[in-house]
Amino acid sequence: MAQSPRLFAGITGFQWDEGNSDKNWRRHHVTQAEAEQVFFNRPLVVAPDPRHSSREVRHFALGRSNDGRHLTIVFARRGDLLRVISARPMSRRERKEYAQAEEA
Known part of the structure; x- marks a missing residue:
């Protein structure tokens, strides 16, 4: 896995589908704000x-x-927006991969 700075070039904001936003909250207790914050933190x-x-x-x-x-x-x-489709807590495997990235 790697960071993709070109993927984010020219992005001006986020696009949300009301159904996905509701699903993320109901199933995983992740708000729109939390999901967006991920893209600004390292x-x-x-x-x-x-x-x-x-x-x-x-x-x-x-x-x-x-x-x-x-x-x-x-x-x-x-276009110039990121459409969030799903937001959830990391799985155990994903947490391990993320921890390796933090150490790098």
């Missing part, structure tokens, strides 16, 4: 998500909210 680990990219190119990001929650964010770039 380290941020980003990788392609080919298994879920049949209709559009998707990526996932591993990072932390301002409160230190370790979150996984699945997103797609739509």
